[in-house]
Amino acid sequence: MIILSRLADYGVIVATHLAGIPDRQVNAAAVAAATRLPPATVAKVLKRLAHGGIVTGARGATGGYRLARAPEEISIAEVVAAIDGEIGVTQCASHVEGCDRTNFCPTRPHWAHINRAVSQALGAVTLAEMVGPDFLRPRPSSQVHASP
Amino acid sequence: MIILSRLADYGVIVATHLAGIPDRQVNAAAVAAATRLPPATVAKVLKRLAHGGIVTGARGATGGYRLARAPEEISIAEVVAAIDGEIGVTQCASHVEGCDRTNFCPTRPHWAHINRAVSQALGAVTLAEMVGPDFLRPRPSSQVHASP
DNA sequence: AGGAAAGCGTACCAACTTGGTCCGAATTTG
DNA sequence: CAAATTCGGACCAAGTTGGTACGCTTTCCT
Ligand code: SF4
Ligand code: SF4
Numbered sequence: 001m002i003i004l005s006r007l008a009d010y011g012v013i014v015a016t017h018l019a020g021i022p023d024r025q026v027n028a029a030a031v032a033a034a035t036r037l038p039p040a041t042v043a044k045v046l047k048r049l050a051h052g053g054i055v056t057g058a059r060g061a062t063g064g065y066r067l068a069r070a071p072e073e074i075s076i077a078e079v080v081a082a083i084d085g086e087i088g089v090t091q092c093a094s095h096v097e098g099c100d101r102t103n104f105c106p107t108r109p110h111w112a113h114i115n116r117a118v119s120q121a122l123g124a125v126t127l128a129e130m131v132g133p134d135f136l137r138p139r140p141s142s143q144v145h146a147s148p
Numbered sequence: 149m150i151i152l153s154r155l156a157d158y159g160v161i162v163a164t165h166l167a168g169i170p171d172r173q174v175n176a177a178a179v180a181a182a183t184r185l186p187p188a189t190v191a192k193v194l195k196r197l198a199h200g201g202i203v204t205g206a207r208g209a210t211g212g213y214r215l216a217r218a219p220e221e222i223s224i225a226e227v228v229a230a231i232d233g234e235i236g237v238t239q240c241a242s243h244v245e246g247c248d249r250t251n252f253c254p255t256r257p258h259w260a261h262i263n264r265a266v267s268q269a270l271g272a273v274t275l276a277e278m279v280g281p282d283f284l285r286p287r288p289s290s291q292v293h294a295s296p
Numbered sequence: 297a298g299g300a301a302a303g304c305g306t307a308c309c310a311a312c313t314t315g316g317t318c319c320g321a322a323t324t325t326g
Numbered sequence: 327c328a329a330a331t332t333c334g335g336a337c338c339a340a341g342t343t344g345g346t347a348c349g350c351t352t353t354c355c356t
Contacts, residue, residue, distance in 0.1 A: 001152065001153065001156065001228065001229075001232030001233050001234070001235055001236070002236060002237070002238065002239065003151055003235070003236065003237040003238075003263075003266060004149060004237055004238065005149065008149065009238050012255055013253065013254075013255055016254060016255055036249065036252065076262065080149065081149075084149030085149050086149070087149055087151070088149070088150060088151065089150070089151040089152055090150065090151075090152065090157050091150065101184065104184065105161065106161075106164060106278070106279070107160055107161055107164050107278055110273060110277065110278050113273070114224065114269055114270060114273055115151075117265075117268075117269035117272075118151060118266050118269050118270075120265075121262055121265035121266050121269060122262060122266075124265075125258060125261070125262060129258065130254070130255055130258055131254075
């Protein structure tokens with residue numbers, strides 16, 4: 001099964017591309033050309049990212065999109081949540097609504113734990129980690145949060 | 149976004165229910181009655197679980213389903229994979245095929261790391277954890293019928 | 297041996313979510 | 327002031343999924 005949808009995948013790619021040019025607002029067509037993605041789809045992705053607060057869109061002739069925050073402040077979970085909504089393994093994980101079996105479902109509390117682990121896995125990686133080092137190699141050190 | 153599909157969710161519920169009765173093979177209708185799920189759907193779930201090697205189905209008049217292995221040997225990732233296929237955050241995470249952008253996609257290696265974390269999160273919990281110790285049971289008012 | 301019960305497989309259908317495309321409103325340049 | 331450019335939301339088609347139904351094979355009981 002595929003965890004996140006294709007739109008969310010594209011969203012991370014676009015956000016990563018935006019993270020490489022923090023001070024430069026570019027339009028959707030330029031991002032599409034740089035990422036080799038369908039222009040219409042990337043426009044939709046930028047749109048949802050703007051709605052989610054990940055990027056800010058400037059209208060007008062010289063308008064374009066720009067990262068709303070620093071790349072190291074935006075996590076993959078944020079980007080995914082901006083496109084596909086809140087992350088949750090099941091309906092009951094995020095919203096109690098949506099499933100009428102919450103009362104007698106024995107597996108519900110256990111899924112909350114799994115949901116937390118998954119959210120942490122997606123929230124631990126930021127856009128700075130995506131654009132900074134080309135090769136994936138998180139430092140052998142266990143802790144990554146404490147930075148000098 | 150919802151990580152796993154509803155069928156996979158039901159599959160875990162069914163597998164957990166099966167884990168509570170290791171030596172007793174029951175038919176699909178009994179499982180559906182016990183879990184309060186649609187009989188046809190639970191039959192489909194059991195079917196897929198049997199195809200994935202999670203449970204074994206015995207034909208005949210007194211047939212039924214039974215766990216193929218010990219509850220502590222079956223992880224949630226196994227159950228989910230049996231129903232919805234291999235777990236992967238993206239197409240490139242599991243199978244290289246399916247996305248023609250693997251050559252110039254900068255985020256692909258990073259996804260592998262995230263995919264591993266997610267798989268571990270789902271693979272760390274077993275069915276024994278689901279059915280065995282009810283460590284988190286805040287005294288529900290409507291207790292299920294306990295066997296005398 | 298015959299009948300009934302239950303799994304197994306396939307097939308089919310409906311529905312929703314997703315992917316993609318389009319046109320209109322707002323803003324800046326000149 | 328007008329034209330060009332761009333974001334914004336609305337619209338539509340398609341794929342996938344969820345769910346159901348039927349028929350066949352296998353096994354036990356009578
Ligand atoms: S309450 Fe149970 S059936 Fe409903 S979404 Fe949660 S785990 Fe799934
Ligand atoms: S190669 Fe890139 S676009 Fe393709 S599935 Fe992997 S991350 Fe997504």
